[in-house]
Every structure is written in C-alpha cells, then in structure tokens.
Amino acid sequence: MGGRKSRAGLTGTLLTALLLTGLGCHKPVVRPQSDDEPEKDRYGIKTVGELTSFGSVEPLNVAGVGLVVGLEGTGSPAPAGDYRQMLEKELLRQKVPDVKKVLNSSDCSLVLVSALIPAGARKGDRIDIEVSLPPGSKTTSLKGGYLKHCLLYNYDLLGNLNPEKFAGSNRAVLGHAIAHAEGPVTVGFGSGDEQAKLKTGRIWGGGRTRVDRPLHLILHSKVQSARVANLIATRINSAFAPTVQSPGAEVARFQSNAVVLLKVPHQYQHNLPRFLRVVRLVPVEESPVAEKNNTDTPRKPYRMQLQEDLRDPARTVTAALRLEALGQSSIEPLKSGLQHDSPLVRFCAAEALAYLGSPACGEELARVVRTQPYLRAYALTAMASLDEAVCHVKLREVLTTSADDETRYGAFRALRALDERDPDLAGELLNEAFWLHRIPSEAEPLVHVSVSKRPEIVLFGSSQKLRPPFAIRAGEFVLTASAEDERCSVTHIPLHGEGDSPTRSRCSLELAEIIKCLAAHGAAYSDILEVIRQ
Structure with missing residues (x-):
C-alpha cells in the first residue's frame, strides 16, 4: 500500500512542475511524500480498499x-x-x-x-x-x-x-x-x-x-462476515448519498458475507477508474484523534489533515480523492482549494467538486480546458459529469471560440454527454447510418470525422467547400467539377443489383450539401469519409 500511495504523491509533484512551467508562475516549495510515511500510518484510518478487492471490472x-x-x-x-x-x-x-x-x-x-x-x-x-x-x-x-x-x-x-x-x-x-x-x-x-x-x-x-452488470466488492477472507459487508455497504451509500433516491437505487448493496454489489452513479459513468479509486478510499471507521503515528507525532483529525494536505501540491491529488470519498460534507473544504496559488491544487479541488455535484468548480475547470493540455481531458470529463448551467455555458464558449481542434471537439462531446437531445447539437441522421453536425464557430473552420464510438461528421464554422477542379471516386460514387464550375456533379454508378442505372445530381460545393446529396443517393459512411480524405 505504501509504495503505491507514494507514487501518487510523486505524480502530483511532476504535474505541478509541468503546470507551473506552462503558466510561468512562481514555483512554491514542494515537499515530496516520503516513502517511509505510508498513507495508512499518516491518516490512521481504515478504508474500503484495505478490506476488499474489485471483481467484474473487465469488459x-x-x-x-x-x-x-x-x-x-x-x-x-x-x-x-x-x-x-x-x-x-x-x-x-x-x-x-x-x-x-x-x-x-x-x-x-x-x-x-x-x-x-x-x-x-x-x-x-x-x-x-x-x-x-x-x-x-x-x-x-x-x-x-x-x-x-x-x-x-x-x-x-x-x-x-x-x-x-x-x-x-x-x-x-x-x-x-x-x-x-x-x-x-x-x-x-x-x-x-x-x-x-x-x-x-x-x-x-x-x-x-438487457441486464445490469454491477461491480463486485469482494471482502478479504479474514474479514468476511455479514456485519462487515453491511458496514461497507452503509459507508459507501453514505458517501454517495445524493444518488440514493429510493429503495433499490443504492450505490452499494449487501449480497453475501463475502460480496457487496456496486452500481456506478450517474456522475461517474464516463470515468469508471475514478469511481473505483473513490470507493477504495471510503472510510469504514471513524477517525482516531489522539493516536500517534510512527514519528510519535499526535495525529490530527482525519478531515483536518486532509484539508491541510489538499493545500500541499505534493499531496493534493490523493487528498482531494479522499475528501471526495467523504461525500457532500467535503464541498466547503474543497472550495477553499480553488483559491490556492498552485494550479494543480485548484484543479484537483475543482475536479472533486464536479463529482460531488458542486457548480463552484465550473470556472476553474473551464480555465484548465483552455490552458492546460496535460489535464484537459480530465477537466472535460469532469464537466461532462455535472449537469449545471455553468458547465453548459463554459463548454459552449470553448466550443465556439477555441482555436485548438482537440479542445473544440472535446467540448462538443462533453456537451452531448450532458444532453444529447440539445437541439443545437442534435445534428441530422443521414441515410439512417451516420450523423452530420454543423457547429457555428468564431475560430478557423474544422472538419472532424469519427472512426469510433459514433459515426459522425462535425463541421465547425461555415466555410468548408471543395475547391474545383476535382474528380473524386469513392466506392459507387463519382464527384466532378471543372475549374469554372460553381456546382459539382454527383454520380451514383451501382455496381450490384440488376437493372439499376446510374443516377446524377448537381449540388453546391459546400461540404455539408455534398454530404447530404451523397447520403440521398445511398452513400455509406465509409464513402463519405473517402470523399473527405481525398
């Protein structure tokens, strides 16, 4: 346990260095976590991860x-x-x-x-x-x-x-x-x-x-009992209390002396690894106050120690996760981290706040999306978990103004994760096979095509045109235009099927109109991608 936790502290230190280099900020004194001071001894509190292992975590x-x-x-x-x-x-x-x-x-x-x-x-x-x-x-x-x-x-x-x-x-x-x-x-x-x-x-x-596929928390053999399994389920449900809306909707459910079943809360659906880490850090006992650690130094109460560690860039990553594992009562302590000089501390506090459902994280996460490429994906995922107005507003700002291609598309995906029925993002389903989205943008025009998860073409801006002259062949389709043409010809030449004759249409040089014309002739998604590639 000690070695794994110390690596988390080192990661925090390295991220701090990267962030501060990028921002040109004054570098604070960073105290690395010592390998001979494992977290168990530092905090003196037993967590779910010390008593259990995960099962059914593979696809x-x-x-x-x-x-x-x-x-x-x-x-x-x-x-x-x-x-x-x-x-x-x-x-x-x-x-x-x-x-x-x-x-x-x-x-x-x-x-x-x-x-x-x-x-x-x-x-x-x-x-x-x-x-x-x-x-x-x-x-x-x-x-x-x-x-x-x-x-x-x-x-x-x-x-x-x-x-x-x-x-x-x-x-x-x-x-x-x-x-x-x-x-x-x-x-x-x-x-x-x-x-x-x-x-x-x-x-x-x-x-x-057709069925739920819950995760399994498997109790270690030495602690398997109905009392311990029920205690673990109770502690986990307390940590994720806002997600418990009715009987049977609990995050954790006792199954046997050896197994507790887990449902992934909505806010973690796009970040299962984080959910697993937070569950492991849920305390199963109250914090000792007066005990001493291995250095004979009296321990501080658990929450007080975490608040102090949150402000230490060398410990902030794990401290934020541990505070998140305490549930809603950690919102105010985490908010204090948003005012820290260290960008890593601010980010870790904001990320934890997002998964706890606090909109206070919105401004900081949006800042990270724009300025910190190393943490951008984590910030976007956190914003996609929080269906609050601040996330919608900030993501739309990024979507329409960011000059970075990955950032724009990441904001698009995050907004769709928040509300796939949003009329501004819904797009058009063409040929019952793929989606076409057109997004207004103040930045340079961009064409994004997806080759995983969802067949979609996203056009950012409004100036995507094919420049004549061209002659493009894609499967059964041929597109042609001479240098003087203001419109192009789209010809479908069926290679299969008896008695089918070629069909031809004229359309504008706008990429969106060409895509819709091809789809109307029966073009597959792969045909469209081949046209764009050429």
Whole structure:
C-alpha cells in the first residue's frame, strides 16, 4: 500500500512542475511524500480498499449469430453447421416467413456478432457491435447491409467449465441473452486490404444491454462476515448519498458475507477508474484523534489533515480523492482549494467538486480546458459529469471560440454527454447510418470525422467547400467539377443489383450539401469519409 500511495504523491509533484512551467508562475516549495510515511500510518484510518478487492471490472465478451439483409447480390447462402442451425432456430422464433429461402438468398448473409459490455453497465446502455463472416462464407461484401435484431449471449469454453473432463476443449457454451443488436452495418474499417474491409463491419451504439452488470466488492477472507459487508455497504451509500433516491437505487448493496454489489452513479459513468479509486478510499471507521503515528507525532483529525494536505501540491491529488470519498460534507473544504496559488491544487479541488455535484468548480475547470493540455481531458470529463448551467455555458464558449481542434471537439462531446437531445447539437441522421453536425464557430473552420464510438461528421464554422477542379471516386460514387464550375456533379454508378442505372445530381460545393446529396443517393459512411480524405 505504501509504495503505491507514494507514487501518487510523486505524480502530483511532476504535474505541478509541468503546470507551473506552462503558466510561468512562481514555483512554491514542494515537499515530496516520503516513502517511509505510508498513507495508512499518516491518516490512521481504515478504508474500503484495505478490506476488499474489485471483481467484474473487465469488459464482458458477448456474442451471437445474426442475419444481414439488403446486400443486393453480395451476400451468400448460410454455410451448413452449428451457426446456421442457431440462426434458423432464432428466425423461426421470430416467426420470419420462409426461413430456408432467406438463409439461401444472395441478398442476405449469416454473420457473427460480438460486443464488449463494460463493467458497471446498466440495463439499456448502448454498446458498440462488431460484425464478421463465419468460416466458409462466400459473402463478398457487407456494404449497405442491415443487421436484423439478434440476441447476444455470454459464454465460456467447455474446457474452462469442466477442465477434468474436457481439458483443452475450445467449444463455446452459451449462457444467457444479456444484450441485443440491430442496425445498419458500416464497413471500410479495420485491418487488411480493401476487399477484407468489406467483409467486416461495425454498428456504433447498435447494441443495448438487457441486464445490469454491477461491480463486485469482494471482502478479504479474514474479514468476511455479514456485519462487515453491511458496514461497507452503509459507508459507501453514505458517501454517495445524493444518488440514493429510493429503495433499490443504492450505490452499494449487501449480497453475501463475502460480496457487496456496486452500481456506478450517474456522475461517474464516463470515468469508471475514478469511481473505483473513490470507493477504495471510503472510510469504514471513524477517525482516531489522539493516536500517534510512527514519528510519535499526535495525529490530527482525519478531515483536518486532509484539508491541510489538499493545500500541499505534493499531496493534493490523493487528498482531494479522499475528501471526495467523504461525500457532500467535503464541498466547503474543497472550495477553499480553488483559491490556492498552485494550479494543480485548484484543479484537483475543482475536479472533486464536479463529482460531488458542486457548480463552484465550473470556472476553474473551464480555465484548465483552455490552458492546460496535460489535464484537459480530465477537466472535460469532469464537466461532462455535472449537469449545471455553468458547465453548459463554459463548454459552449470553448466550443465556439477555441482555436485548438482537440479542445473544440472535446467540448462538443462533453456537451452531448450532458444532453444529447440539445437541439443545437442534435445534428441530422443521414441515410439512417451516420450523423452530420454543423457547429457555428468564431475560430478557423474544422472538419472532424469519427472512426469510433459514433459515426459522425462535425463541421465547425461555415466555410468548408471543395475547391474545383476535382474528380473524386469513392466506392459507387463519382464527384466532378471543372475549374469554372460553381456546382459539382454527383454520380451514383451501382455496381450490384440488376437493372439499376446510374443516377446524377448537381449540388453546391459546400461540404455539408455534398454530404447530404451523397447520403440521398445511398452513400455509406465509409464513402463519405473517402470523399473527405481525398
């Protein structure tokens, strides 16, 4: 424990040096935390982390078999075997008419569907979906396809479940249906050549969890008892009291003498590692007052010592987390840290205040976003956790005025995390496959495209135009304009499907209008990205 905590103190010292160098401030005297003064001895208080370990913190693999439709001749009959039998059974359950004809159609394809469910996920949370072809499939492309509703199961290998009888067996045994997936398949990503990229796909946010996946706090064997487990659950719920709104909504719940179940509070949904750290620092006993530490120095009361350490740049990182773990009663002490000379102390205090729901953090976090690139991501995440007016206002200021590309897009993501239904950020869903957002900006125009989490194109400013002359080929689409043209031609040349003739449209040179025109002709997200890349 002592070694791990001392590294946290060293990190604080290094961050302080970086921040002060960047700001050109007077450097205060920094007292590094000594390795021979571990935090347990310094504070003399037992925390949840000393009695427990976390379980179920890794993402859970889920998988299933699905059907992609709308392939216009690039699909293939489902290969014989277990996968076909599973899909046939599922389609019959869904009462799909003429199942055998569907499975033998070249306009459809059997696919393997997989996803990762993060630790702490709640029922209804969206997850990203991966789609691939099974061995023996003759499908040539999944482009333009749509994955029909399918179930995803947890699973394990037979060799793991019964190593004595089935040692080394790689046969998968399905568990329960704990997620489902559906949506348009986006291709053109991943590794391999262009043909290989057409045979795998993604559906960002195309899955939803069907059950909660709580974290597990596992009590160490020497302290396993109903009394200790209930005490830990009570202490954690007290620390996160504002999130407890009704019976059954508690953050921590006693399950057995050895296990306490945890739900991730809303404010930590974008920062699970911080939630885990704070839980570990929740005290399970009252602070001793009169005891002495190893240096024979009388200990100060726990909260008083933390307030003092918060003002020490060498200790402020851990002190702020420990104060956060005490709950709402720490808001006033943390506010005092906002007035400190050290930018690191101010940031740590502001970050903790954000997760405690105090709007007092807004000004300082916005300042960090603008001026401290090393801490920018942490500050944006903290602001995204606090649905208060100050965060909305400050993030909008950053969104429309910042000259830094990453900062602008980070502010956009943070605002969407606060309210994805915000009409100014909602954007347009094009071709039922990807989103187009147009954001007014006083800074230089910027085009941001996403290749993870969500298929979206964000246009900052209003001057994004293609400069003629150009001739761009992207999949089935060709864009052309001569040097004198004020508009361009968009031609769709179908490569699959019988009897389909080329279609042509004219549109302005504005990038937003070109994207919408391509989508109207059926362009996939990968086609749009290829146009922008060229």
